[in-house]
Amino acid sequence: MRLMSRTGLAALAVGTALLAGAAPAFADTAPSAVPSSPAVTEASPVPSATEDAGDAGDAREATKAPSAVPSQVGVVPRGAADTGVGEDSEGHGTLIGGGAAAAAFAAAGAGFLVVRRRRANGA
Amino acid sequence: MSPLSRRALAAAALTVLLTGCGGPADRTTDGASAAPGTPSAPAPTRTAQAARPLARSVPVALRIPAIGVDTPLLRLGLRADGTVEVPPVEAHDRAGWYGHSPTPGQTGPSVILGHVTVGEYGDGVFRHLDRLRRGDRIAARLGNGTTAAFAVTEVRTVDKADFPTEDVYGNVDRPELRLITCGGPRSGDGYRDNVIVFAALTSDSTTISAGER
Numbered sequence: 001m002r003l004m005s006r007t008g009l010a011a012l013a014v015g016t017a018l019l020a021g022a023a024p025a026f027a028d029t030a031p032s033a034v035p036s037s038p039a040v041t042e043a044s045p046v047p048s049a050t051e052d053a054g055d056a057g058d059a060r061e062a063t064k065a066p067s068a069v070p071s072q073v074g075v076v077p078r079g080a081a082d083t084g085v086g087e088d089s090e091g092h093g094t095l096i097g098g099g100a101a102a103a104a105f106a107a108a109g110a111g112f113l114v115v116r117r118r119r120a121n122g123a
Numbered sequence: 124m125s126p127l128s129r130r131a132l133a134a135a136a137l138t139v140l141l142t143g144c145g146g147p148a149d150r151t152t153d154g155a156s157a158a159p160g161t162p163s164a165p166a167p168t169r170t171a172q173a174a175r176p177l178a179r180s181v182p183v184a185l186r187i188p189a190i191g192v193d194t195p196l197l198r199l200g201l202r203a204d205g206t207v208e209v210p211p212v213e214a215h216d217r218a219g220w221y222g223h224s225p226t227p228g229q230t231g232p233s234v235i236l237g238h239v240t241v242g243e244y245g246d247g248v249f250r251h252l253d254r255l256r257r258g259d260r261i262a263a264r265l266g267n268g269t270t271a272a273f274a275v276t277e278v279r280t281v282d283k284a285d286f287p288t289e290d291v292y293g294n295v296d297r298p299e300l301r302l303i304t305c306g307g308p309r310s311g312d313g314y315r316d317n318v319i320v321f322a323a324l325t326s327d328s329t330t331i332s333a334g335e336r
Contacts, residue, residue: 069294071292071294072224072225072230072231072232072294072295073221073223073224073225073231073232073234073292073293074223074224075201075223076223076288076292077201077205077206077207077221077292078204078205078206079205079206079283079286079288080206080283080284080286080317081206081207081209081236081286081303081304081305081317082206082209082305082313083209083236083237083238083239083247083249083303083304083305083317084238084239084240084247084304084305084306084309084313084314
């Protein structure tokens with residue numbers, strides 16, 4: 001009887017030990033599966049963003065994105081600044097056009113005078 | 124039979140030990156995976172040169188002795204198309220401060236724009252901006268009576284098609300100034316390039332004298 005109870009106790013102990021051994025085996029897989037998948041999902045977007053950043057524009061985006069610091073410039077304008085007005089087409093155009101017309105008129109007038117003098121001399 | 128129970132007890136103790144080791148190992152993994160997500164310096168790694176930022180105050184005038192600029196400042200905003208507003212052509216003698224940027228002397232890039240030429244009106248206020256050299260002084264007088272003094276750090280001429288938005292408007296770790304105008308070849312309706320002057324606040328703000336370069 002004593003022998004039986006000892007055997008029973010021993011079997012119980014072994015069973016418990018086996019169960020306890022199996023539990024960590026599950027525990028090992030379960031926690032490692034859970035953290036490892038977020039670790040993969042967390043890690044992959046960041047390196048892939050940097051790896052995908054082939055051109056300069058994307059690289060700028062990549063360096064800007066993680067900093068999550070508010071922009072010191074409230075609204076960033078688009079593109080370049082148009083801070084140079086070229087030659088004023090109206091003003092200069094008028095001047096150039098006016099000057100050409102005046103020169104043409106003067107040349108026509110001079111030609112008329114020459115023809116008239118020649119005719120006068122010939123007559 | 125007692126040896127058996129001892130073995131069983133030993134096995135149970137070993138499993139408990141193994142289970143106990145598993146947890147912390149996973150937490151370390153978590154910690155390690157969290158670490159790469161957090162770095163990233165917020166701003167370029169230029170180290171500030173002991174010029175203390177000034178209180179916010181809207182700029183009212185700009186002086187650049189090296190190129191003879193002494194102008195009141197307008198306040199500029201955005202155009203409907205999202206580009207930056209520039210001073211009106213009639214106000215060719217004035218520059219303008221971009222109102223969405225920090226005021227001169229605050230930490231960040233304060234942006235001031237002016238024309239290089241204004242068609243029939245002739246030269247703009249920033250006609251000779253490209254003549255500035257590293258170390259030239261710029262003084263922005265603020266509405267609160269103080270003066271923010273800057274020293275030129277770089278002058279850049281860039282194609283408008285490749286405007287360096289991040290370099291001009293991006294965050295910096297000290298008070299800086301950007302002066303912007305046009306430059307390069309001129310066609311009938313404008314210029315190909317932008318001239319951008321980069322400057323940093325100097326420690327002698329509010330003390331710049333009238334004749335100082």
